[in-house]
Amino acid sequence: MTVNPNARKLLFILFFNISFIIVAAQSLSQVLQVANQQYNAGNYSMALKEYQRYLFFDSNAAPEVYDHIGSCFQNLNQFDKAAEYYDKAFFTYSSNELKSKALFNKVECMVYMRDFGLALAEILSISDTITGDVYYKKEFLLGICYFGMDDFDNAKISFVNCIASCDQIKRQKIEKIFNRKRNFYSPNPKTASTLSMCFPGLGQFYSGDIRNGLNSVLLTSGLALLGVRIALNQTVYDAFFTVMPWIQRYYQGGYIRTETIATQKRASNRSKAYEETLNLIAESKN
Amino acid sequence: MLQRIIFTITLFLSFNFVSQAQSKADVMKFRGVFEVHNHPDSYEYAKNAKNEVQVVFSGLFLFYKYFISSQDRASCVFHPSCSVYALQKIQKNGVAEGALATFDRFCRCNAFSAKNYETYQGTQLLYDPVE
The missing domain is CATH 1.10.287 (Helix Hairpins)
Incomplete structure (x- = not known):
């Protein structure tokens, strides 16, 4: 059977391209695997390099990738970049649970950067109807933000709300700390x-x-x-x-x-x- | 309508029953956010004098820094300040050359020197280190 030389050429090019795509896809998943391994081992700078390499080839990465990059930057004390990636993770996640987690991480970074105004704006965007652990976490971060902005009355309310209502002794102790004016306004x-x-x-x-x-x-x-x-x-x-x-x-x-x-x-x-x-x-x- | 109610309830529950329990460690990682970082200069470089001349000048320097300069307003335009420069120069080049260089520094320590030096980022003062 004789094959047309042009058709053979075409087949060869097609085969070459497909095999290249398969090889590239394998190496990309390997990059992600290595990145995840490094991340889990706590080698954040190495993991960061691998994740960024992965992002270079796949700009529509899964939200976990952005989340992990944010975490790497946070562990390397680069909070501005960490906040940027947590923000990307927030907008890429579809589940509310993970969205709120990414938002809390972002707020944490802003607190470390002492950007309390922006952190407050972010945390206030969380619904007021939440309860349980998310509520305590929100109130805790709110308390820190108010404290950083010298709004000690609101900080007191938020810090008190961090503690379950059944633990009245600790709640009263916090109120006592905040009612002592010399703790906050002295010396002038x-x-x-x-x-x-x-x-x-x-x-x-x-x-x-x-x-x-x-x-x-x-x-x-x-x-x-x-x-x-x-x-x-x-x-x-x-x-x-x-x-x-x-x-x-x-x-x-x-x-x-x-x-x-x-x-x-x-x-x-x-x-x-x-x-x-x-x-x-x-x-x-x- | 029913679909909407189910969706709202699901959303509400997903926000409330997530595994985001706040642990002790979660709270304590915010330690030191409002810590005051006030570490006054301990002038360690002035405390390792190698000979009698350096002991005398280091002593004078420390007396000036602790009892006189500490009460002064910010008046020197350079970084390092004239007193630090004088001590470093004497330690490096000896009393005679150090004294001359210090006198030269005093003459340059004024508002008209700004155009001749780069600004030191940490203190926003004119940068003139001991060469």
């Missing part, structure tokens, strides 16, 4: 700065920084004494022009730095209150 940086303007060192003492307070008092009063001495031994003008620029420098430096000291101290008090709240919530969980 403006008050500290004003106190240091009235008398050098006073703002530092008010903020609980004794060393810097004593330092400020000694430095400015030492310079003032030097000024008095020069004024007595020579003239008032001499004292004014030699010592005044130094006094002004350290007096001004004192009240500017006091504001920073008070701000840090207040942030530290808030952080302590947050950690206490977190411990109480953790104790209520299994």
